[in-house]
Amino acid sequence: MIEVAAIGEAFLNVITPYTLFFLVLGVVLGIVAGILPGINGAIGISLILPFTFGMDPATALIMMLGLWGGQNFGGGVTAALIHTPGAASGAATLFDSYPLAQQGHAGKALGLICIASAVGWFLSTILLAVTALPLAAFALRFSAAEYFAVGIFGLSMVASLATKNIFKGALATLLGLLVVTIGTDPFSGMPRFTFGRFELMNGISFLIVMIGVFAVAEVLVQIQKGGATEKIAAYSRALPSWAEIRSVVPTMLRSTGIGMAVGAAPGAGGSIAAFIAYNEAKRFSKKPDEFGRGSLEGVAAPESANNATEGGAMVPLLALGIPGSGAAAVILAAMILYGLRPGPQIFTQEPVLVYSLFFGLALGAVVLLIVGLLLTPWLAMVVRIPKPYLLTGIAGVSFMAALAITGLMFDVRLVLLFGVLGYIMRKLDFPPAPMILALVLGFMIETNMRRALILSDGDWSIFVTRPISATILAVAVLSFVYPMLRSVIRARRAAA
Amino acid sequence: MIRSNVVSGFVCLGFGAYVWWLAQAVPPMTLTDNLGGRFFPQLISIGFMIASLGLIITGFFGIEISGGTVAQDKSVQPRAEGGDAAGGRTVEQKAAEAPAPRFGAGEVRLLAFVATMLAYTFLLPLLGYVVASALTFAVMIVIAGERRPLRVALGAVAITMMLYALFGVVFNMRLPVASLY
Numbered sequence: 163m164i165e166v167a168a169i170g171e172a173f174l175n176v177i178t179p180y181t182l183f184f185l186v187l188g189v190v191l192g193i194v195a196g197i198l199p200g201i202n203g204a205i206g207i208s209l210i211l212p213f214t215f216g217m218d219p220a221t222a223l224i225m226m227l228g229l230w231g232g233q234n235f236g237g238g239v240t241a242a243l244i245h246t247p248g249a250a251s252g253a254a255t256l257f258d259s260y261p262l263a264q265q266g267h268a269g270k271a272l273g274l275i276c277i278a279s280a281v282g283w284f285l286s287t288i289l290l291a292v293t294a295l296p297l298a299a300f301a302l303r304f305s306a307a308e309y310f311a312v313g314i315f316g317l318s319m320v321a322s323l324a325t326k327n328i329f330k331g332a333l334a335t336l337l338g339l340l341v342v343t344i345g346t347d348p349f350s351g352m353p354r355f356t357f358g359r360f361e362l363m364n365g366i367s368f369l370i371v372m373i374g375v376f377a378v379a380e381v382l383v384q385i386q387k388g389g390a391t392e393k394i395a396a397y398s399r400a401l402p403s404w405a406e407i408r409s410v411v412p413t414m415l416r417s418t419g420i421g422m423a424v425g426a427a428p429g430a431g432g433s434i435a436a437f438i439a440y441n442e443a444k445r446f447s448k449k450p451d452e453f454g455r456g457s458l459e460g461v462a463a464p465e466s467a468n469n470a471t472e473g474g475a476m477v478p479l480l481a482l483g484i485p486g487s488g489a490a491a492v493i494l495a496a497m498i499l500y501g502l503r504p505g506p507q508i509f510t511q512e513p514v515l516v517y518s519l520f521f522g523l524a525l526g527a528v529v530l531l532i533v534g535l536l537l538t539p540w541l542a543m544v545v546r547i548p549k550p551y552l553l554t555g556i557a558g559v560s561f562m563a564a565l566a567i568t569g570l571m572f573d574v575r576l577v578l579l580f581g582v583l584g585y586i587m588r589k590l591d592f593p594p595a596p597m598i599l600a601l602v603l604g605f606m607i608e609t610n611m612r613r614a615l616i617l618s619d620g621d622w623s624i625f626v627t628r629p630i631s632a633t634i635l636a637v638a639v640l641s642f643v644y645p646m647l648r649s650v651i652r653a654r655r656a657a658a
Numbered sequence: 659m660i661r662s663n664v665v666s667g668f669v670c671l672g673f674g675a676y677v678w679w680l681a682q683a684v685p686p687m688t689l690t691d692n693l694g695g696r697f698f699p700q701l702i703s704i705g706f707m708i709a710s711l712g713l714i715i716t717g718f719f720g721i722e723i724s725g726g727t728v729a730q731d732k733s734v735q736p737r738a739e740g741g742d743a744a745g746g747r748t749v750e751q752k753a754a755e756a757p758a759p760r761f762g763a764g765e766v767r768l769l770a771f772v773a774t775m776l777a778y779t780f781l782l783p784l785l786g787y788v789v790a791s792a793l794t795f796a797v798m799i800v801i802a803g804e805r806r807p808l809r810v811a812l813g814a815v816a817i818t819m820m821l822y823a824l825f826g827v828v829f830n831m832r833l834p835v836a837s838l839y
Contacts, residue, residue: 213825327663327722329713333670336706340677340699347684347695354684354695378775385771385802386764550802551813554795557775558817562825562833569832574779582772590666608698615693650723 165513172220172517176525181221185522188228189529190537195229196236196252198552203233203489204598205380208372209559211496212566219500220515224522226496227472230489231526234432234469235279235534242271242461251432251468254440258453258460265456273401274458275465276534278414282466284527285418286425286473290480291520293426294509297481301506306614307624309505311634313607316484317600318638330592338600339607341366348609361572368495368601369567374580375587375594376488377560381553382585401535402458410462413443421467425474425487432468432487439467473523480504480516484603488595491602498602663717667710674706770801786836787826791818 175181188210195206207226214222237252242259255275262271304312317335344355345365356362417439424435443463444453453460475490483505485491497504502512509516547555564577584594618624626632677699684696716723774797781790796814804810826833 326724327713327716328724329667329709329716330663332709333706333713336702336709339702340706343695343699343702350685350695352685352695355680355699382768382771386768388764388767388803548804550799550804551817553802554798554813555817555820557771557798558791558795558821561775561778562821565834566825571779571783571834574782575776578772578775578779581775585768590662592666611698612693620693 168513169517172514173521175220175514175518176224176521181218181224181522182525184217184221184225185228185526186529186533188225189232189526189533192229192232192234193236193239193530193534193537196233196238197240198236198556202237202251202376203230204372204487204492205376206230206233207489207492207496208369209377209563211369211492211499212563214496215499215566219497219502220518220522222500223493223496223515223519224526226493227519227523228526228529230472230493231279231283231469231523231530232533233489234283234472235276235465235530237468238275238279238465239272242268242275251436251471252464253433254436254464254468255461257440258455258457261454262456262458262461267400267456269400270402270406270458271456271461273535274407274410274461276531277402277407278410278417278462278465279469279534280527280531281414282418282421282469283472283530284524285415286422286470287520287523287527288473289422290473290476290523294477294481294516297477298506298509301482302510303630304506305628306610306617307628307631308634310607310610310614310625311631311638312482312484313603313610315634315638315641316603317607318642326591326593330590331596334587334592334594335596335600338371338597339604341371341597341601342604342608348605349612359572361568361570366576367567367573368492368598370564370573370576371580371601372492372495372598373560373563374577375584375597377556378577378581379584379588379594381557381560382581383588384549384553406458410458413446413459413463414466416442416446417463417466418470421470422474424467425471426477432471435467435471436464439463469527476519476523480508480519481506483606485599488598491595491598494602659720660717660722663722664714667712667714667717670713671707671710674703674710677703677706767801771798774798774801782834783837787822787833788818789836790834791821 176185191210192203192206195203206229210226210229214225217225234251238255238259239252241252241256242263259271259275262268301308342365344362346352346356346363347354353363420439420442421432421435424438425432440460440463443459444450447453447457447459449457449459471487472489475485475487478484479490479494483494483503485494494504502508502515560577560581561574564574565571567573586592587594587597614624615622624631625635681696681699681703684694684699686694686696774794778790778794781794784790785793792814795817796810799810799813804813822833
């Protein structure tokens, strides 16, 4: 399956000035997105996606992957400087980077965050290249029944996503599946749930929903909250010394492994990986009492881990076509928009593209290292933009992005509608991420279910008599039921 | 009883029933496809109603069954003592438990902002990108808390120009032009 010619071509593709320019732009935008409060990887990627339409797919995807990685780093920058993680993935970085910055070592904290991020990102890319191919080779045996099962498995990850109430998680998921059914029925060609509007004939784009429930909803939450922008203290720009970097190498390696594994497992994203890596680093550390007071290991561990989740999440995304997180779901949506079907075939049909993504990711880590170390002191000023201007700017960008998709004002109003829906969901603790996952997986589930039943002449046993399909469905049921059982068992134990 | 859960459960139940009723209009089957376009949406609407009932019943007895990583988060989060992330969450939880939502300045800002955004979608085709944006952004900045007139004007013009440069020039997008004049 590994083709040397394709690898060579991919490498040459990626090192063209055109692709490199957009990779650097993606990383820089990602860092800015990470620094801006409330803008995460999924929002950032959804906002740039409409503007990449004219680009070569590989370049566009590499730009998005760069944004994703840069965002994981940017979240740590504000955690260190103003004690507020700009993205959830930076929450664990807060504990040690902020004390370190307060002691006057802000440059050291930011430098270490940057190096740890780049290391986690680079190593996870290598692991991705090694593990995705065998998984895809296995998945080549899949037909409609198996793809239905994979879709269901993807949905079952909803159970492992953080939800305060599993019924709300289920309702959000099902709502996403319902949104997918709007538009032209893929089999009969008849309009379905279009309410006589021609704008709905092609269905509702993932992007419309995503820009609404993520970006616009975030603006609304911030508007309601009010309040001022925080100030940054003055700091020294001295970077960490070689000896200090060497001392955290084992921590970075261990955290990369953790981040990779957590990222590949469906449902959990960068923030979970970062917390786990932080705890493990403390457990393994020779100086655990320094944790929470500016420990270098405590800074490096979560940052290596949250950047490594990106490589991890790409494994099931490329090999099976299932996204492991909100940002991965947006990348999947982007690939579909470019006419690419992530899944095992992509390795044989588009080998150059896949290898380009690998090289792009690896180079992205290098770009982050350089750009991060050079620009961080200035980029930190982004947090000084007063909130009224920032929120207005984000609202404007959201509208323009919506307009770029189809050019219809109807879609812009839909974005607003989904923004209000997203706001209500946030306020009532309905998680938006499962809805996005369902939105991306819904088409795959419905079409493959119907296709499999056409093949079997309406015999439902096709899903359980084919061994791979049966196994995947069993795993899906288990992964859905297990978290519920666990919480019941835990409640019992607590009561006893 | 968790009132917000019970109420939202009933709203979802009604929505599920509405979708079921809507799906009745979709042809049940075609020559090649014996499941038809109706089956999948109806299946989902049934699931939707079941989940709504679950939310109503557990909400009535005051139970919240948390899923996935929330349980893990709890074991880690006590370390975030004084951390903004943990602090913010507890404040939000308290707000969610409050018996009746208070209608304060935040809600007024919220509704005004949504109304402004909606107005923007009507003004855009009428006044064209530049005028509509500058006006709307000025109103948004005022709603979001900036009251000094000079700064509002400068901010609105600056954001309009920046977005124009980004979308109209760099990304070469066709921005709405005025139809009124």
